[in-house]
Amino acid sequence: MILNVYTIIMLFASALTGILAIPAWFMSYRMYAMWKQSLHAEAKTDIENKSYLLLLMATVIVIIKLLSWPFFYVTLQSYVPEIRGAMCIFGVTQFDPSMSNALQLLKPLVFFxxxxxxxLNQLDRRAETSPLFRRKFLFLHLISFMVIADSVGDFIYFAGLKTEGSVACCTTFFDLPERATALLPLSILGAEYERYMLPAYYSFNVMLVIFMAVSYRGVRNIAPDKNNIMGATLSGAVLAALTAAVTIFAMFEVIAPRLMKLPYHHCIYCMWQYVPDSILITALFIIGVFLPCWALLLNMLGRHQETDATLRTYIMNIYFAGAVSLSASLLMVTLHLALE
Amino acid sequence: MKAHIMNRKAAPAAVIIAVSAVVSLLTIILHKQSVSVCSYDGEDIMSIYEVNIKIKNGGMLRFCSVYCAEAWFRENSPEAASVTVTDELTGEKLDASLAIFVESDVVSVAATNNRIHVFKDEYQAREHAKQYNGRIVDNPFSLSK
Incomplete structure (x- = not known):
């Protein structure tokens, strides 16, 4: 194990969230099973009173877990000088690639x-009779399980990392002609695929910003008895997923090399350390594409007669925040590309 | 009322966008490429393994290993005017056409997994090859191609 202050914080956060998530997992299912619409008011109040501690605990767990995703990378970055051959986070992940890849997939899922x-919890709290009570506790039951898995994964990964031996870093992986981020665009767009990557990046990102800006104004006016909101949020989520895919390829192939001024180096991890504001670019982008997906999730799980008006306001605000976040990310990339 | 709500949201949005732009501008201003990093992947350069390629417009590119220099050279050989490598034993810089290249089990720059070693002296090159399961390979920076 590489023991430094980051490892200690990471392991402490994992232990805390993992331990708290176990009772949350059991209790959330119990709450879900106990709550029925047919219950009389007193029984409902009694269950609601019992749920406060669980909700408080859940809020602590989820907020720590939200922060643990970026902190995971901060911790890996702190190991770079300790590992022979590692020049960025990618090198560190090569000590246990299967575990680090699993965690790198699990963490964004948990974050989402x-x-x-x-x-959903906030939406339910705004309503008078907690109409989403069962759904939010069933959802919490699922999340608690994911949090336990993530925390156990963190423990196994960070406790098992060794500094012996050396690793080959990103140059031998991301800069090979047969890298995955080059092969797919090459097969779709042909040999000059790099020429089309930036226009594709801008097209999708601008389309998503426009979609969110238009939806921000449009959601309020959609008739409540129609499935139009579902259609709008579904379109937004699909567009966000496409934008994310195009942006990931563009980042590796065109944007990262240009931001780093290393035209043949296609490593995002190196970009984060050589161009520090690219961390903010990435964070704003992730929030910008997650928000339309959250709007869809909220619309799927939060629909109820009682929450209809609040749900619309939430979706509008989500789109507004998404448009701002993605615009800021785009602006930062554009400044770099134009001025460097 | 509606305009008030819009203003309430527009102000933080404008701040987020303005702060992002300022952060980027500051990074661009402060971001000066360090002179001692590899022109291919940004890795720190150890002078004993350094490869320099002089390009035809007069500029000089510095690389951390033969691996990175070769990767650049494969794509851009017409731009190269001359290639200088470093003798691993003495640190002496010499033209690549005069050097002996040995591929062996020894990794010189771990980040790139570089196994190609540069020697000025042929005897030393053969000794290294014998000792570390290596073989002498062609100069990867042939300007005549």
């Missing part, structure tokens, strides 16, 4: 689900 749950 947690964001969705926080919004």
């Amino acid at each position: 689900l947690i964001g969705g749950w926080l919004l």
Whole structure:
């Protein structure tokens, strides 16, 4: 194990969230099973009173877990000088690639689900009779399980990392002609695929910003008895997923090399350390594409007669925040490309 | 009322966008490429393994290893005017056409997994090859191609 202050904080956060998530997992299912619409008011109040501690605990868990995703990378970055051959986070991940890849997939999923749950919980609290009570506790039950898995994964990964031996870093992986981020665009767009990557990046990102800006104004006016909101949020989420895919390829192939001024180096991890504001660019982009997906999730789980008006306001605000976040990310990339 | 709500949202949005722009501008201003990093992947350069490629417009590119220099050279050989490598034993810089290249089990720059070593002296090159399961390979920076 590489023991430094980051490892200690990471392990402490994992232990805390993992331990708290176990009772949350059991209790959330119990709350879900106990709550029925047919219950009389006193029984409902009694269950609601019992749920406060669980909700408080859940809020602590999810907020720590939200922060643990970026902190995971901060911790890996702190190991770079300790590992022979590592010049960026990618080198560190090569000590246990299967575990680090699993965690790198699990963490954004946990982050996404947690964001969705926080919004759902907030929506339910705004309503008078907690119409989403069962759904939010069933959702919390799922999240608690994911949090336990993530925390156990963190423990196994960070406790098992060794500094012996050396690793080959990103140059031998991301800069090979047969890298995955080059092969796919090459097969679709042909040999001159790099020429089309930036226009594709801008087209999708601008389309998503426009979609969110238009939807921000449009959601309020959609008739409540129609499925138009579902259609709008579904379109937004699909567009966000496409934008994310195009942007990931563009980042590796065109944007990262240009931001780093290393035209043949296609490593995002290196970009984060050589061009520090690219961390903010990435964070704003992630929030910008997650928000339309959260809008869809909230619309799927938060629909109820009692929450209809609040849900619309939430979706509008989500789109507004998404448009701002994605615009800021685009502006930062554009400044770099134009001025460097 | 509606305009008030819009203003209430527009102000933080404008702040977020303005702060992002300022952060980027500051990074661009402060971001000066360090002179001692590899022109291919940004890795720190150890002078004993350094490869320099002089390009035809007069500029000089510095690389951390033969691996990175070769990767650049494969794509851009017409731009190269001359290639200088470093003798691993003495640190002496010499033209690549005069050097002996040995591929062996020893990794010189771990980040790139570089196994190609540069020697000025042929005897030393053969000794290294014998000792570390290596073989002498062609100069990867042939300007005549």
